[in-house]
Amino acid sequence: MLLEVKNLNKTYHTGSVDFQALYNINVNFNSKEFTAIAGPSGSGKTTLLNCIGCIDRADNGEILLNGENVVGKESNELAALRRE
Numbered sequence: 001m002l003l004e005v006k007n008l009n010k011t012y013h014t015g016s017v018d019f020q021a022l023y024n025i026n027v028n029f030n031s032k033e034f035t036a037i038a039g040p041s042g043s044g045k046t047t048l049l050n051c052i053g054c055i056d057r058a059d060n061g062e063i064l065l066n067g068e069n070v071v072g073k074e075s076n077e078l079a080a081l082r083r084e
Helices: 045-052 075-083
Strands: 003-014 017-029 060-065
Touching (some): 003 045, 017 045
Antiparallel strands (some): 003 017, 003 060
């Protein structure tokens, strides 16, 4: 398995309003497969891609890239992952 997402959560805090963009997302992406992510506006598609791409930080859960959890890594480690 190339990429595995387990129980991923992301909440945006804007002033007094909290918006939970991702709630317990579980998905697997295998090598040599094409995957489409579809849904209505505001359903969390871009947030999921930003978390998987190490651009945005998830609140909790796991993003396993080749078996290595990237959630909770330091900024410099995430930058190195993006470069690779």
